[in-house]
Amino acid sequence: xxxxxxxxxxxxxxxxxxxxxxxxxxxxxxxxxxxxxxxxxxxxxxxxxxxxxxxxxxxxxxxxxxxxxxxxxxxxxxxxxxxxxxxxxxxxxxxxxxxxxxxxxxxxxxxxxxxxxxxxxxxxxxxxxxxxxxxxxxxxxxxxxxxxxxxxxx
Numbered sequence: 001x002x003x004x005x006x007x008x009x010x011x012x013x014x015x016x017x018x019x020x021x022x023x024x025x026x027x028x029x030x031x032x033x034x035x036x037x038x039x040x041x042x043x044x045x046x047x048x049x050x051x052x053x054x055x056x057x058x059x060x061x062x063x064x065x066x067x068x069x070x071x072x073x074x075x076x077x078x079x080x081x082x083x084x085x086x087x088x089x090x091x092x093x094x095x096x097x098x099x100x101x102x103x104x105x106x107x108x109x110x111x112x113x114x115x116x117x118x119x120x121x122x123x124x125x126x127x128x129x130x131x132x133x134x135x136x137x138x139x140x141x142x143x144x145x146x147x148x149x150x151x152x153x154x
Contacts, residue, residue: 006062006146008073008126012036013056016043023047040138047135055128058089061120062148070149071116072105073126078140080112081128088121096125113147 011034016023023043036055044051065071075081084104087096102114116124130138 002150002152004062004148004150006148008057008059008144008146010035011057012039014039014043015054016040016047017052018047018049023051036144037142040142044135044138050132050134051130051138053128053130053133053138056095057126057144058095059124059126059146061122061124062146065120065148066150067118068151069118070151071118071120072113072147072149073102073116074111074113074145074147075128075143076111076145077142078110079130079133079137080110082131083127083129084112084114085127085129086114086116087125089123089125091122099125099127116146 013034014036036057039055040053062071073084073086075084084102085099086102087099089096090098102116105113105115107113126144128144
């Protein structure tokens with residue numbers, strides 16, 4: 001079963017909270033590409049206590065999907081998210097109001113995979129959430145990819 005990988009690098013929208021209060025980007029800090037690791041580094045550079053993080057990535061349905069395509073999202077990190085939410089974005093809307101928590105497939109220690117619906121809508125939203133994550137841990141390697149598997153012809 002061939003696998004096609006699409007790395008979800010940018011643009012991410014990240015919110016971080018410490019003791020319930022939002023953490024703002026340092027003055028003068030910017031990241032026009034909004035790549036997840038860089039945003040976390042800018043937000044958490046001066047934090048010393050655990051933080052709650054929400055990272056949102058909106059994306060379009062990949063081209064070339066067939067009715068038999070199996071689609072999943074894979075997160076690789078030293079500290080995997082506590083929750084992964086997913087939902088379709090209705091036409092004309094900026095974000096999804098139909099998010100549901102995804103169930104994880106059995107995975108290895110630093111990797112987790114979630115199956116997405118086969119009838120993936122034109123636009124979708126993915127949310128990763130961490131509770132009380134030590135700031136230094138958030139700066140470690142983090143990769144998010146869409147996996148598309150096409151069954152072998154029989």
